[in-house]
Amino acid sequence: MSTMKFGWGSRIAVLYGGFVVLIAALVTGSMRQDFDLVADDYYQQEIAYQGVLDAGKNQSALSAPVRVYANETAVMVEFPTDFTDQLINGSIHFYSPIEESWDREIKLANVLGGITIPRNELQNTRYKVKIRWTVNEKEYYQESEITLK
Secondary structure, three states, rough: OOOOOOOOHHHHHHHHHHHHHHHHHHHHHHHOOOOOOOOOOOOHHHHHHHHHHHHHHHOOOOOOEEEEOOOEEEEEEEOHHHOOOOOOEEEEEOOOOOOOHHHHEEEEEEEEOOOEEEEHOOOEEEEEEEEEEEOOOOOEEEEEEOOOO
């Protein structure tokens, strides 16, 4: 009966061969991974970010932040009393970090005080709510989070 023995050289060759196979599997797996961008026009958004910073400064000077809350049937967005009897224009972006198709953009056109959004227009998930609005040609911006269950 003959038994095959592995010497140190054979063992090192098997170790290196296993390492190469492992690295090849990891590289192949990572190349098949699909990476979605948060935004397709991220470069243009980065250039315009100074406007967002200025609008955020304007928002922080208000008496209170925009209030975003939900009940079983609707999501309510209430603007501070600083804007009583003033027309509000802008947009509310509900950004879902889980699925791009769940994102919603709500336009604000001549709104007084606040807006109500039916729950059936949104998914039961966590949203980052990006509110950008203009009153008397002054821009404001606020981000908040809401979890709908």
